Amino acid sequence: MQAKVKARGTQPLVVTANRLRDGRVVWLGGGGIWSERVGDAAIFDGAGVAAGLSAAAQAEAEQIVVAPYEVEVTLKPGGPEPLRMRERVRVVGPSVLAPSVLAAGMLAEAAE
Amino acid sequence: MDGLDRTAPQVTAGIYKYDAYDRQFLRDRVAEFRGQVDRRLAGALSEDEFKPLRLMNGLYLQLHAYMLRCAVPYGVLxxxxxxxxxxxxRRFDRGYGHFTTRQNIQFNWIKLEEAADAIATLADADLHAIQTSGNCIRNVTTDEYAGAAFDESxxxxxxxxxxxxxxxxxxxFSFLPRKFKIAITGAARDRAAIQLHDIGLAARRDASGAVSFEVWVGGGMGRTPILAYRIRERLPEAETIAYLEAILRVYNALGGRENIHKARIKILVRDVGQARFTELVEQEYARLPRERYRLEPEVVAAIQAHFAPPPFAVLPQADAALAAACDGDAExxxxxxxxxxxxxxxxxxSAVISLKPIGGIPGDCSAAQMDAIADLADRYAFGEVRVSHVQNLVLAHVRKDELYALWQALRPLGLATGNVGLLSDIIACPGLDYCALANARAIPVAQLIAERFADLHRQHDIGSVYINISGCINACAHHHVGHIGILGVDRKGEEYYQITLGGSATNDARIGDIVGPSFAYDQVTDAVETILRSYLAIRQAGELFIDTYRRTGLAPFKEALYATA
Incomplete structure (x- = not known):
């Protein structure tokens, strides 16, 4: 959460989008495969991302994804980690507990 | 309505009832949307072509999925x-929904391929998502105690x-320069924030029983918060529609369309000036065929019939029963x-069901809770539920001698938190956890603050204070008018939070003052505690937080927040 965005052009990049049919976050992997896991994302350098965006545009034209774009990442042992908070949230999902979980906890508490 | 568990009482509280025409309209609309979705999935529509169509049906693409915003007209269900x-x-989402500050509900995990089925399911119960998005007139909001409040005329x-x-x-008015929001109140105390709306209406009844409206125009929050001004002090009921037509026509003709940030009516009013804007509206009004728009008493009476009072009982012992229950149970x-x-x-x-359990997500409600609340509404409140603009639910008509039983039923559901108007009754937008527009998370900030002040005794000592947390400048959580407003901002990809103090959304509406430089995510809770400790140290007898702030201004709070910086 403390990583800072550096000047563009110096960071590794991945390509992301939302899947058209269900809106889920997807990442462009090798061979043009879209994965829900950022760990599967293909890593591009600054110039190489054009090829990734081109593949993404093709996927958009084929009704596979919506609004693809590139994301700056740092490479960690567990896989690429986006620099911006917005993209980190897209990787892990909402950072909040679902109310059904909370309610279940309260119901259990009340039963005790 | 097929498939619904019909346990509703024979006589319900006032709810507008659809007729065959309304229902056929919704079915046709669902069929139209289903065709649009099919064409999008088949590639016959591009995203640029499809986006305005899905937005007209309340379907957004958010960070993790599509979000469906369903209308709850004036918050009544x-x-x-x-x-x-x-x-x-249960069927189309992950088992919960999120009630919003426009008295609507949002479902955060909708799939495009199931969106038409979800909307068809809503239509089965006379519900829809029309005009919950787009540059049109949005859901009209009002007082959550409408038809029940002691101070209502x-x-x-x-x-x-x-x-x-x-x-x-x-x-x-389906393609206005920007979205357009109307709020209306009929009570002495404004619980609908009318001065923060594009148009705000305050209904009044004179000694003869005739209804008229104070008309406010040009208010709003967002990037440029501005309070509305009163354009008419006493607009007769019959002229209401014609006069609103005139306001909308002037806005539609002259409102900016080049820059999305300068397109709301508040900017037009600011730019041309209140006097000139009033003149333009009156000129338009004068030339309108007003008889065509005349709101006839028969029309008002026909709508009024939908909201007839439920069959209230005569309850001479109810006050004593409630007092006895209170004496026997301090909680x-x-x-x-x-x-x-x-x-x-x-x-x-009227009983408020808090959707703000300590550590919970403001406004969220699970499917199991929804079912249980519906059953309790049938049992205790004539089968009717209200959504408030502070993201709680209200059972408007509860017998005082049954209130204890209602509360006992709410407790095991996690719905009996006694914190309305207290610090943990926080208004928060979905923020960066869900929203594609957000800069920062709002929900976890609300959770951390509520948990820090989890002790309700401490909250009672602090007294009434409204905390509003927005994840971006669009101000969906109304941070400008929170007693303590918190706005998420993006600083080089990280979350920071700007704090404002002294806002108000009611009769004494006021935009809060910015305290100073923003705070990092992990500093916000400490900052709120510092503000409240300062208040406790300097408050005078009987002062609420907002009273103390109005007496002292920003200085003591600013000093406490930044003294050690």
Whole structure:
């Protein structure tokens, strides 16, 4: 959460989008495969991302994804980690507990 | 309505009832949307072509999935409609929904390929998502205690429904420069934030019984917060539609369309000046065929009939029963002190179901809770539920001698938190956890603050204070008018939070003052505690937080926040 965005052009990049049919976050992997896991994302350098965006545009034209774009990442042992908070949230999902979980906890508490 | 568990009472509280024409309209609309989705999935529509169509049906693409925003007209629901939300939550979402500050509900995990089925399911219960997005007239909001409040002179639901019918698919106002929000109140105390809306209406009744409206225009929050000004002090009921037509026509003709940030009516009013804007509206009004727009008493009476009072009982012993229950249970008494509102009918009271459990997500409600609330509404409140603009639910008409039983039923559901108006009754937008527009998370900030002040005794000592947290400048959580407003901002990809103090959304509406430089995510809770400790140290007898702030201004709070910086 403390990583800072550096000047563009110096960071590794991945390509992301939302899947058209269900809106889920997807990442462009090798061979043009879209994965829900950022760990599967293909890593591009600054110039190489054009090829990734081109593949993404093709996927958009084929009704596979919506609004693809590139994301700056740092490479960690567990896989690429986006620099911006917005993209980190897209990787892990909402950072909040679902109310059904909370309610279940309260119901259990009340039963005790 | 097929498939619904029909346990609703024979006589319900006032709810506008669809007729065959309304229902056929919704079915046709669902069929139209289904065809649009099919064409999008098949590639016959591009995203650029499809986006305005899905938005007209309340379907957004958010960070993790599509979000469906369903309208709750002026925040009023039948118990069957609440149950239908539970059906949608279970069948098409992840088992919950999120009630919003526009008295609507949002489902955060909708799939495009199932969106038409979700909307069809809503239509089965006379619900829809029309005009919950786009540059049109949005859901008209009002007082959550409408038709029940002790201080009400005019039932605003009647006029909110008239405005809903007038504005739905209005051919001239479906493509305005920007979205357009109307709020209406009929009580002495403004609980609808009318000065923060594009148009705000305050209904009044004179000694003869005639209804008129104070008309406010040009208010709004967002990037440029501005309070509305009063353009008419006494607009006769019959002229309401014609006059609103005139305002909308002037805005539609002259409002900016080049820059999205300068397109709301507040910017037009600011730029041309209040006097000139008033002149333009009056000129337009004078040339309108006003008879065509005349709101006839018969029309008002026909709508009024939908909101006739439920069959209230005569309850001479109810006050004594409630007092006895309070005497016997201090926790219940504390809940009554915070979570109820005086009713206009003797023996009855309005009960607020807090959707702000300590550590919970403000406004979220699980499907199981929705079903349970619907059952309780049938049992205790004539089968009707309200959504408040502070993201709680209200059972408007509860017998005082049954309030204890209601509270006991709410407790095991996690719905009996007695914190209405207290610090943990936080208004928060979905923020960066869900929203594609957000810069920063709002929900976890609310959770951290609520957990820091989890002790309700401490909250009672602090007294009434409203904290509003928005994840971006669009201000969906109304941070500008929070007593303590928190705005998420993006600084080089990281979350920071700007704090404002002294805002108010009611009769004494005021935009809060920015305290100074923003705080990092992990500093916000400490900053709020510092503000409240400062208040406790300097408050005078009987002062609430907002009173102290108005007496002292920003200085002592600013000093405490930044002294060690």
């Amino acid at each position: 039948s118990s069957d409609q609440m149950r239908q939300f539970a059906v949608v939550a 005019v039932d605003p639901r009647v006029y909110a429904e008239i405005l809903r019918q007038w504005s739905t698919l209005h051919p001239e 219940f008494a504390a809940w009554v002190g915070r979570n109820t509102h005086p009713h206009k009918v003797a023996g009855y009271i």
